[in-house]
Amino acid sequence: MLTQGIPVEGLNPVGQIVATNTLQFHTQQNGLAIAVALLSTHTAGSPVVDGEGRFVGFINEFDVMRALAAGKDLGKLVARTSCAKIN
Secondary structure, eight states, rough: OTTSSSTTOOOOOOGGGOOOOOOEETTTTTHHHHHHHHHHHTTTTEEEEEEOOOEEEEEEEHHHHHHHHHHHOGGGGGGGGOOSOOO
């Protein structure tokens, strides 16, 4: 029996799903570069990693929009580890 929205071959466990978004940001990465990367890849957000590649947070398009709405210059902002936001 087919169910609408479920593939014929069935569902995969999360561990078998291959990520298609390889975009990631690094701590101290420039806010303008982050905004450009999100826009040019049509990605809503991506993880932030430290110098050793460990996950420290997540930045999304809403973080960029909040910074712009607050009148901040994205070129002078960087990703931070404490909250993984553009500050």
